[in-house]
Amino acid sequence: MAKVLLIEDDCETAEQITAELIDRGFDVEWSADGIAGLDRARTLLPDAMIVDRLLPGMDGLTIIEALRKERIRTPVLVLSALGAVNDRVRGLYMGGDDYLTKPFAIVELIARIEALLRRPSETRNTTIAVGPLELDLIERTARRGERIIDLLPREFRLLQYMMEHCGQLLTRAMLLEEVWHYKFIPATNLVDVHMGRLRHKVDGPGEPAMIHSVRGAGFILRMEP
Amino acid sequence: MSQSQLLRSTTFHMALVAAAVFALFIIVLFGFIKGKVDHYLTARSDEVITAHVEGLLGLSPELRRAAIMERLKQDPREVQIVAMFAADGHRITGNLNAMPPGLKIDGPAQRTVVPTDGPNGSRGRVVRAIARRMANGNVLVVGRDVDEAGEIAMVVGEATVLGLVPGFFLCLLAGGWLSMRAEKRVAHVNERVQRIIAGDLHERLPYGSGNDPFSKLAVIVNGMLDEMETMIRALEGVGNDIAHDLRTPLTSTRLILERGRANATNLEQLQAAVDKTIAGLDQSLSITTALLRLAEIENSRRSAGFGEVALGELLQEVCDMYEPIAEAKDITLTATIMRPSSVRGDRDLLMEAVANLVDNAIKFTPEGGKVELELLCGDGETILRVTDTGGGIAEQDRESVLRRFYRSEKMRHTPGVGLGLNLVAAIVKLHGFRLAIHSGPGGRIEIRCPDTSCESDAGREHTDAGIEPLLIPSRRQTGFG
Numbered sequence: 001m002a003k004v005l006l007i008e009d010d011c012e013t014a015e016q017i018t019a020e021l022i023d024r025g026f027d028v029e030w031s032a033d034g035i036a037g038l039d040r041a042r043t044l045l046p047d048a049m050i051v052d053r054l055l056p057g058m059d060g061l062t063i064i065e066a067l068r069k070e071r072i073r074t075p076v077l078v079l080s081a082l083g084a085v086n087d088r089v090r091g092l093y094m095g096g097d098d099y100l101t102k103p104f105a106i107v108e109l110i111a112r113i114e115a116l117l118r119r120p121s122e123t124r125n126t127t128i129a130v131g132p133l134e135l136d137l138i139e140r141t142a143r144r145g146e147r148i149i150d151l152l153p154r155e156f157r158l159l160q161y162m163m164e165h166c167g168q169l170l171t172r173a174m175l176l177e178e179v180w181h182y183k184f185i186p187a188t189n190l191v192d193v194h195m196g197r198l199r200h201k202v203d204g205p206g207e208p209a210m211i212h213s214v215r216g217a218g219f220i221l222r223m224e225p
Numbered sequence: 226m227s228q229s230q231l232l233r234s235t236t237f238h239m240a241l242v243a244a245a246v247f248a249l250f251i252i253v254l255f256g257f258i259k260g261k262v263d264h265y266l267t268a269r270s271d272e273v274i275t276a277h278v279e280g281l282l283g284l285s286p287e288l289r290r291a292a293i294m295e296r297l298k299q300d301p302r303e304v305q306i307v308a309m310f311a312a313d314g315h316r317i318t319g320n321l322n323a324m325p326p327g328l329k330i331d332g333p334a335q336r337t338v339v340p341t342d343g344p345n346g347s348r349g350r351v352v353r354a355i356a357r358r359m360a361n362g363n364v365l366v367v368g369r370d371v372d373e374a375g376e377i378a379m380v381v382g383e384a385t386v387l388g389l390v391p392g393f394f395l396c397l398l399a400g401g402w403l404s405m406r407a408e409k410r411v412a413h414v415n416e417r418v419q420r421i422i423a424g425d426l427h428e429r430l431p432y433g434s435g436n437d438p439f440s441k442l443a444v445i446v447n448g449m450l451d452e453m454e455t456m457i458r459a460l461e462g463v464g465n466d467i468a469h470d471l472r473t474p475l476t477s478t479r480l481i482l483e484r485g486r487a488n489a490t491n492l493e494q495l496q497a498a499v500d501k502t503i504a505g506l507d508q509s510l511s512i513t514t515a516l517l518r519l520a521e522i523e524n525s526r527r528s529a530g531f532g533e534v535a536l537g538e539l540l541q542e543v544c545d546m547y548e549p550i551a552e553a554k555d556i557t558l559t560a561t562i563m564r565p566s567s568v569r570g571d572r573d574l575l576m577e578a579v580a581n582l583v584d585n586a587i588k589f590t591p592e593g594g595k596v597e598l599e600l601l602c603g604d605g606e607t608i609l610r611v612t613d614t615g616g617g618i619a620e621q622d623r624e625s626v627l628r629r630f631y632r633s634e635k636m637r638h639t640p641g642v643g644l645g646l647n648l649v650a651a652i653v654k655l656h657g658f659r660l661a662i663h664s665g666p667g668g669r670i671e672i673r674c675p676d677t678s679c680e681s682d683a684g685r686e687h688t689d690a691g692i693e694p695l696l697i698p699s700r701r702q703t704g705f706g
Contacts, residue, residue: 103510103513103514105507154545154546180542180546182546182573182576182577182580183573183577184518184573184577184580185511185514186580186581186584190546190547190550193549193550193553194549197549215500216500216503216504216507
């Protein structure tokens with residue numbers, strides 16, 4: 001069971017997040033202020049952390065910097081108020097951590113925590129396979145069983161990302177960030193349209209569906225229905 | 226105003242300084258006049274005595290003696306000195322007992338002190354004198370008393386002091402009066418300002434008809450207050466718009482929940498109601514998110530994170546992103562890069578701006594239409610142009626589209642928040658670019674980035690003759706928008 005440390009001073013938010021994480025089978029610890037949170041992180045050595053940007057005692061980013069100095073590489077999801085996202089917060093994204101702006105949907109938070117926990121290891125494989133689905137990263141070709149799938153470059157990128165994170169819920173925001181490098185949510189349902197096309201190509205007639213929509217949340221690629 | 230306040234006021238201090246400067250000036254002026262008078266009188270004395278001595282030297286010895294006697298007789302004030310000495314220093318005639326010590330013979334007129342016997346006893350007189358040796362070896366001395374100059378200086382000095390004292394006090398009095406007046410006006414202005422602070426936005430500062438600095442300042446401040454009042458009223462309008470746009474989805478959400486609770490007979494029906502509710506809440510949330518995002522961009526400064534952004538690539542990427550959506554609507558979406566150029570900016574924000582424009586263009590273009598993205602050069606600007614075959618923006622709507630939540634009446638049924646163009650305008654302003662909105666038919670919006678290397682006139686050929694595009698930022702639109 002994955003251990004998650006939540007450092008958040010707002011009781012209401014913390015309660016919601018904790019309840020949801022427990023429902024999803026996580027082991028959750030909660031600290032309400034920065035200094036206690038940092039101590040907890042040192043002793044508990046959690047698998048992932050959720051840290052609010054503004055905390056009594058110690059700023060969320062300072063906690064992360066302190067941990068990194070001690071070579072504690074726990075992945076962190078920073079919660080930041082919209083309008084307070086500056087270059088320092090964006091830097092987290094580069095450092096392998098992630099950030100989420102408030103207000104956020106709880107599914108978005110869970111999806112991102114799961115993504116942080118299951119960060120794909122840096123493999124030098126030139127092919128990825130999920131069930132009958134196979135990608136050749138050198139030749140840039142895709143096939144499902146014996147069937148060759150003809151993909152446009154952007155569809156290839158999308159499918160590759162989904163296969164690298166197979167079995168994980170991927171929200172629209174995550175896909176926009178990772179596949180298109182969009183840092184905002186466009187008004188139109190862009191992702192759905194792209195996903196619809198990809199699905200049309202991947203899940204042929206008569207084949208069991210591999211790309212699934214999760215209502216109100218996002219998409220998931222997996223073998224079983 | 227109490228006395229101590231008066232003494233502390235800056236205006237009064239300045240009056241004091243002015244009075245001191247005035248006094249100093251008078252004293253210096255007096256010194257200058259005295260110096261000038263001294264100099265003038267001395268020069269004149271010298272001229273007179275030199276002429277006199279030359280005159281005496283030109284006479285025969287007998288006549289000379291008589292002339293000396295005559296001269297002394299005609300000088301009841303005893304300002305004249307005339308004397309003749311033998312070569313051994315013995316006095317021959319005249320009103321000097323001995324040769325004045327230090328007087329150079331055959332030199333020019335000079336200052337010297339001579340002892341004289343006057344009615345007030347023996348005293349040293351300061352005189353200008355000249356001495357000449359005659360052909361027979363005797364010495365002729367002619368001089369003139371210059372104490373006269375000192376007397377004149379005394380009189381002038383006394384007059385100056387007599388004038389100075391009342392002048393100084395007059396200065397202080399004027400200073401006191403001016404500072405009192407200023408303090409009174411400040412108190413008056415403060416009274417009005419306090420009323421404005423208390424929330425009375427109609428209040429204005431008092432100003433006279435005159436041309437004095439106080440009135441001018443009041444007029445300037447009043448102008449600022451006018452502008453601020455307009456802005457605050459406009460913001461109130463925005464607040465109402467927000468409330469209205471939030472209430473609509475919230476009201477329907479509430480209705481769905483109420484009906485679901487009353488009518489649902491099984492879990493599925495209840496879930497359907499909840500799903501609808503979540504969709505409604507998401508819409509409300511997206512409005513607040515859009516507003517916060519707008520505030521975030523408007524409040525941010527040109528960050529150090531600006532970098533070179535290749536606009537051609539950016540356009541291509543947006544086009545690539547929206548191509549499937551355009552295709553689903555049977556709209557042709559093309560990107561034409563006439564000249565690959567790059568600008569300094571925030572790549573993510575610029576992408577958001579372009580994406581918003583394309584999003585809008587596709588949304589408002591009917592099926593079978595065309596949306597074109599162009600990157601071109603003209604008038605020293607790199608122009609990023611989005612053209613569509615939709616209805617375009619009517620001339621009278623061009624300013625309104627930048628109002629928050631504004632959606633033209635005919636578009637009411639199209640989904641969207643109505644903040645898209647605000648966002649674009651904010652991003653464009655942050656970068657110091659301009660947003661040009663052309664009036665219809667057909668939509669055409671341009672982001673114009675200053676670029677000195679752009680000399681060609683490609684932008685001109687497309688500009689409709691006579692119809693100037695609305696260029697943002699214009700002062701009024703961007704003051705708070």
